[in-house]
Amino acid sequence: DAGVIQSPRHEVTEMGQEVTLRCKLISGHNSLFWYRQTMMRGLELLIYFNNNVPIDDSGMPEDRFSAKMPNASFSTLKIQPSEPRDSAVYFCASTTDRGGTEAFFGQGTRLTVV
């Protein structure tokens, strides 16, 4: 298994543009987490899904952010319109829902909004 795969690895975009980040889960995992990491705030949980259903989106900063899980192995995080303060590294991680099990992270998408 190739692990959690995120794309793109780097994204530079202008303020106001739409940005879509993508994540492919590890086969057999059924919980998916989107995190944002900055120097100031560390790793922040944005939203997580279990069996393709959004469970908790309280970490999503505002309506400009949306996430979907159209099938069991794939998820997208969309920012529209993007703002400079959205610049961060975005990680997705997958695990099983049994609790107490390892979460596997992707390599992250480094987003820069200018």
Place this chain on the structure above:
Amino acid sequence: QKEVEQDPGPLSVPEGAIVSLNCTYSNSAFQYFMWYRQYSRKGPELLMYTYSSGNKEDGRFTAQVDKSSKYISLFIRDSQPSDSATYLCAMTDRGSTLGRLYFGRGTQLTVWP
């Protein structure tokens, strides 16, 4: 108050030193405790995993959990420059959180030769 508190450092030590990294937490339901290591420009990777209280040793690394004090530690013996990374503590309960981990902010460690 955040669920998990961790001093972000940075921490800088000479090669061969013993390193102590710590986290405190507030949720007594947490039973699984983990340490993730994150190298620069990489995703976090699991380093150590402990269930409930006690110690666990893996080579130069020792994880300790004191549930009565809600305090966990990671010790690194004979630290090496390759240990330079950010260390994040993480924890979760049995299953009600559907696999969600609660992370500390991470401590940035530099081991210089």
